[in-house]
Amino acid sequence: MPQGKAHVYGDNIDTDRIIPGKYTKTLDTSQLVAHVLEDLDPEFRSKVQSGDILVAGENFGTGSSREQAPVAIKAAGIDVIVARSFARIFYRNAINIGMPVVEVADHNIESGQEVAVDLEAGTVTNLATGDVFKATKMPQVMIDILEEGGLVNYLKKHGTYQV
Amino acid sequence: MGQTTAEKLISSHAGQNVYAGELAIVDIDGVMATDATGPFAVRSFREMGGEKLWDANGVSLILDHATPAPNERISNLHQMLRDFTKEMGNHFYDVGEGICHQLMVENEHVKPGHIFLGADSHTTTYGALNAFAAGVGATDLAAVMLTGKTWFKVPETIRLELVGQLPKGITAKDLILHLVGKVGIAGATYMAIEYTGEAIKDFTLASRMVLANMAAEMGAKTGLVDPDGLELWYDWEATLPDADAEYAITHTIDVSQLKPQIALPNLPSNVEDIDVALGTKVQQAFIGSCTNARLEDLHLAAKVLEGKKVHSDVRLMVYPASRKIYNDALADGTIATLSAAGATIFNAGCGPCVGTLGGVPADGDVIISSTNRNFKGRMGNPNASIYLGSPAVVAASALTGEITNPADVLDSDTWEMR
Numbered sequence: 001m002p003q004g005k006a007h008v009y010g011d012n013i014d015t016d017r018i019i020p021g022k023y024t025k026t027l028d029t030s031q032l033v034a035h036v037l038e039d040l041d042p043e044f045r046s047k048v049q050s051g052d053i054l055v056a057g058e059n060f061g062t063g064s065s066r067e068q069a070p071v072a073i074k075a076a077g078i079d080v081i082v083a084r085s086f087a088r089i090f091y092r093n094a095i096n097i098g099m100p101v102v103e104v105a106d107h108n109i110e111s112g113q114e115v116a117v118d119l120e121a122g123t124v125t126n127l128a129t130g131d132v133f134k135a136t137k138m139p140q141v142m143i144d145i146l147e148e149g150g151l152v153n154y155l156k157k158h159g160t161y162q163v
Numbered sequence: 164m165g166q167t168t169a170e171k172l173i174s175s176h177a178g179q180n181v182y183a184g185e186l187a188i189v190d191i192d193g194v195m196a197t198d199a200t201g202p203f204a205v206r207s208f209r210e211m212g213g214e215k216l217w218d219a220n221g222v223s224l225i226l227d228h229a230t231p232a233p234n235e236r237i238s239n240l241h242q243m244l245r246d247f248t249k250e251m252g253n254h255f256y257d258v259g260e261g262i263c264h265q266l267m268v269e270n271e272h273v274k275p276g277h278i279f280l281g282a283d284s285h286t287t288t289y290g291a292l293n294a295f296a297a298g299v300g301a302t303d304l305a306a307v308m309l310t311g312k313t314w315f316k317v318p319e320t321i322r323l324e325l326v327g328q329l330p331k332g333i334t335a336k337d338l339i340l341h342l343v344g345k346v347g348i349a350g351a352t353y354m355a356i357e358y359t360g361e362a363i364k365d366f367t368l369a370s371r372m373v374l375a376n377m378a379a380e381m382g383a384k385t386g387l388v389d390p391d392g393l394e395l396w397y398d399w400e401a402t403l404p405d406a407d408a409e410y411a412i413t414h415t416i417d418v419s420q421l422k423p424q425i426a427l428p429n430l431p432s433n434v435e436d437i438d439v440a441l442g443t444k445v446q447q448a449f450i451g452s453c454t455n456a457r458l459e460d461l462h463l464a465a466k467v468l469e470g471k472k473v474h475s476d477v478r479l480m481v482y483p484a485s486r487k488i489y490n491d492a493l494a495d496g497t498i499a500t501l502s503a504a505g506a507t508i509f510n511a512g513c514g515p516c517v518g519t520l521g522g523v524p525a526d527g528d529v530i531i532s533s534t535n536r537n538f539k540g541r542m543g544n545p546n547a548s549i550y551l552g553s554p555a556v557v558a559a560s561a562l563t564g565e566i567t568n569p570a571d572v573l574d575s576d577t578w579e580m581r
Contacts (some may be wrong), residue, residue, distance in 0.1 A: 027240070108213060
């Protein structure tokens with residue numbers, strides 16, 4: 001069960017602030033990590049530690065289809081992203097690369113607080129306050145893809161989609 | 164039970180009738196990826212064990228986001244896609260051919276009735292053709308390259324009924340900016356949009372593509388333009404919604420008093436009448452992108468700039484949407500007019516919109532742009548500010564050096580386009 005320190009940001013964090021377009025033309029993940037969230041929070045890269053949790057407001061990941069956005073966040077050490085809502089392509093991309101994304105309609109999480117995410121039960125717990133938030137249910141096919149660690153493994157196993 | 168256009172198109176590709184909220188596995192007619200997303204898609208395809216494409220004729224790769232390559236890293240990614248093409252036999256468009264979305268339509272890779280996926284968020288553009296078209300990421304695309312299928316949650320639909328006639332001189336871009344402002348940056352997330360009404364019946368294909376393109380800026384999965392009045396150069400059949408289709412939301416919007424619209428930094432939904440920004444000094448003006456770089460856009464800019472000079476404090480850059488458009492604009496004198504006015508004309512492509520190459524702004528610069536996004540850092544510098552407007556607004560502002568209503572520099576009665 002993922003548990004870690006929260007890094008909290010606001011609404012409408014677009015893909016250019018997650019990873020600027022000028023840095024996305026590479027297959028080298030380390031080059032993506034070097035610039036992750038740099039126009040949003042230049043301190044993020046030095047603060048983030050493996051196992052931390054990214055928390056955001058509405059419409060996280062709005063904008064581009066670039067899969068480099070969840071790839072960069074995952075490679076930076078983030079285990080799960082919690083947001084009030086996600087932009088649709090970002091949401092699908094994250095699942096496809098095996099990055100859990102959890103939608104909670106509301107939360108009171110502040111930066112630095114410890115958060116626990118129970119993916120099976122669909123709950124997000126603010127360990128600093130004890131408050132538990134219920135996650136929106138994800139379509140079964142997405143749960144299956146996530147359980148395989150992403151779409152590449154899912155298709156290697158099943159050959160095609162099973163709904 | 165009646166169906167929306169999206170429900171009909173998905174049903175016809177799922178082999179059964181499906182409705183909003185249901186999950187469906189659908190057959191895909193075609194896919195495309197660019198130099199920004201294609202290398203990841205190719206890598207994922209290989210990792211899935213892919214040895215041959217499900218249908219080489221259904222796959223297109225396009226170099227448009229960083230063309231010609233500005234460095235060896237990107238050049239090698241381009242080469243990776245050329246090598247893949249040689250092995251797989253898919254369609255391929257090299258440096259200078261144009262922007263992916265324009266090329267898919269011009270070359271009939273996407274047609275009415277299709278379901279088409281692109282590894283680019285503005286794949287919604289093909290909704291202008293009465294096709295269900297959605298942007299996906301690279302791994303989703305790789306899965307289609309391998310299997311010819313994807314899964315969808317059938318979207319609910321927002322219906323935008325556009326009543327009245329646009330005033331003369333008001334363009335499709337002004338209309339879509341207005342709609343993005345009204346619906347909001349996430350107002351159509353997970354949903355389909357249907358654009359309909361008398362206001363758009365006479366729209367050209369190019370103007371319909373402007374509407375469908377910026378469905379992405381409302382978070383929509385797809386943006387379908389009512390095919391009533393659509394004219395194409397080949398035979399096709401329309402897919403129309405049933406009279407008793409169920410819509411999540413219907414907005415009726417009177418467009419008859421619309422003014423030129425502008426999106427203020429740093430969100431495409433920060434839309435206002437141009438009045439609030441008039442007089443803002445600009446240092447760079449950009450006509451390009453999958454939203455507004457078609458022949459009618461270049462014609463409009465040329466009309467504004469003919470016989471005049473771009474303001475000395477402004478750099479005006481023009482990137483046509485395809486080689487065909489570039490050649491047409493060369494042949495009819497449009498390129499000469501723009502260049503004589505002081506515009507810098509580039510090869511067909513879309514690099515500057517996304518900050519990859521060409522015209523990266525300086526700190527403190529203000530840009531007036533015909534593109535679709537003005538996020539912080541979008542054009543390559545987080546310390547610049549981007550305003551979005553129609554090609555007419557961009558050209559008029561380039562002329563005066565400040566954000567300008569085109570009606571102040573050109574008699575709108577002489578405008579023929581929407």
